[in-house]
Amino acid sequence: MLPEAIKSEIYDLIVKIIEEYNKNNEKTNMVSEINEPISFKDFCEKYMLVDYNTVKLKYNQVKMFHSVENCNHTIINKYRQAGSTLFLLYYSFYKCLIKSNCKILLCGLYNNSDIFNEISRINFNKIRINGDSKIAFKNGSTITLKRINNLKEDNLISKKYDIIILDELFDFTNINLNFIIPTLNVNGKCIIVSTPKKDSYFNKLAVDAFNKINSFKYIKLNWFEDENFNKDLKIDINGEHQNEFINKKKKLLGYNFIDEEIFGKVFLTEK
Numbered sequence: 001m002l003p004e005a006i007k008s009e010i011y012d013l014i015v016k017i018i019e020e021y022n023k024n025n026e027k028t029n030m031v032s033e034i035n036e037p038i039s040f041k042d043f044c045e046k047y048m049l050v051d052y053n054t055v056k057l058k059y060n061q062v063k064m065f066h067s068v069e070n071c072n073h074t075i076i077n078k079y080r081q082a083g084s085t086l087f088l089l090y091y092s093f094y095k096c097l098i099k100s101n102c103k104i105l106l107c108g109l110y111n112n113s114d115i116f117n118e119i120s121r122i123n124f125n126k127i128r129i130n131g132d133s134k135i136a137f138k139n140g141s142t143i144t145l146k147r148i149n150n151l152k153e154d155n156l157i158s159k160k161y162d163i164i165i166l167d168e169l170f171d172f173t174n175i176n177l178n179f180i181i182p183t184l185n186v187n188g189k190c191i192i193v194s195t196p197k198k199d200s201y202f203n204k205l206a207v208d209a210f211n212k213i214n215s216f217k218y219i220k221l222n223w224f225e226d227e228n229f230n231k232d233l234k235i236d237i238n239g240e241h242q243n244e245f246i247n248k249k250k251k252l253l254g255y256n257f258i259d260e261e262i263f264g265k266v267f268l269t270e271k
Contacts, residue, residue, distance in 0.1 A: 108167035
């Protein structure tokens with residue numbers, strides 16, 4: 001086996017080769033800041049890519065945008081494969097590029113910041129700080145990427161953010177809004193997005209938001225409003241949406257699974 005020092009040198013050399021390759025094969029329309037007003041839709045279509053294809057926002061992604069823009073605290077109950085993680089990445093870039101010195105903390109189930117490279121034409125610097133990935137823009141804005149299971153109160157001491165995003169909250173016991181909300185700047189935003197899970201912290205927050213007990217606005221994304229899944233949609237005698245997609249999911253996964261993962265049920269009585 002190679003000694004660790006040699007491994008490190010080889011790794012550094014590979015990184016330099018990749019950086020040089022990227023420098024000589026830059027994508028078109030690279031930008032480092034935006035100095036003119038631009039809508040979120042136009043921004044995504046002009047500057048964001050997925051697998052080198054121009055981004056086209058889905059209905060539920062537009063719904064998420066209007067929800068988080070119009071409210072400081074938002075909790076979004078979603079179905080699986082709703083496109084929410086990509087939306088949160090689009091939104092983070094958008095806010096950083098239209099506002100100088102915007103500080104965003106994006107917490108999710110991400111391994112590293114490579115996911116940013118897969119969706120953007122934008123030229124940015126990638127910095128590693130204490131195991132976190134930080135995206136730095138020329139206008140002073142930053143996006144700090146942290147794994148949600150590593151988010152602890154002592155990580156946030158003396159920190160201030162304009163936007164904190166918790167993606168796929170599930171039931172991480174290390175998360176408590178009592179130490180997250182105070183780290184927001186005045187008029188800062190907290191965005192929580194997840195599929196529900198029975199008796200989870202997310203479900204409790206969502207139910208409280210629905211009943212207007214906490215400060216969060218409750219938003220639900222419905223699978224039957226997603227153009228990827230709602231082909232040949234019908235409503236049965238019980239008022240439930242049915243099609244070939246949902247019938248296959250029921251047979252494959254069972255009712256208990258799709259109640260949460262597809263239907264997004266957080267209430268026992270919810271249809």
